[in-house]
Amino acid sequence: MEFTKMHGLGNDFLVFYGQQELPENVSELAIQWCNRYFGIGADGLVFILPSDKADFRMRIINSDGTEAEQCGNAIRCVSKYVFDQGYTDKERITIETLGAGVQQVVLQVEQGTVQQVRVDMGEPILDGLSVPTVLEGSPVLAQPIETAGRKFDFTAVSMGNPHCIIYVEDAPNFELDTWGPKLEVHPYFPRKINVEFATVTSRDRVEMRVWERGAGPTLACGTGACATLVSSVLNGLTDRAAWIGLKGGDLFIEWNAQDNHVYMTGPAEAVFEGSIDI
16 A cells, blocks of 8 residues: 655644545554554554545544544645645545535645645534533533543534643643543543643634644644634634644634634645555
8 A cells, every 4th residue: 555644734644545445454554554663653544535525535543543533634635635646636626524524625736736725624513512522502611620630621612523622821831741631531521532722822823732532642733723713712812813823833723704614724745655565
């Protein structure tokens, strides 16, 4: 199987094209190949598959072997891959996802290659039970949560996958490895959750660090950036368009008041190509 190693702001993937469906042992392969010491190393595997609803279909397997419903950085990588590799010549494409349906993508092309990708990430899901959490209410704002003797307040948002946003004084230096894994598996979250720790620095900028469900700490999370912007607007902390500063770089996120959709703009990069025997 041939693959391309790609990343969106440091959130990295092994991207595969040409299969009709996922390999039968894909969970075991993800655990093996994503290992950064005994494998190739990645946050997950991304398969670009045929779709009867869109131009392409995307499936994402996390480094722990579980499947992710959606990933903003992965969809930008997929979009760049299919154009740069010549599998489409359209600068507007559609990609089918497991958790967020068919998404519209606009490619910003310069000198024949994709430089930036703008994705319509759809409408945020704010109903607590639908995120899902075990909590009723829409939206779930400033909800107290306690783990290992520490109390936080969180906002719950789904962007096709579940997120828990917590505001702290210094997100870039927060104890992510300590509190992320504890909150990921909290009983409030029946399907586990992605955890974002955020610090608002202005009406148009938020610094955020993420603990991703199934992958742990990553340098960037596209859906997490979208969820953080939505949460910040709901809590009255930012305008409806802002830069989200991640460890791997910045994403520009807009929550459009007219159509209620969230739009994400950012880069993707191909690092190298290889092949694996299975």
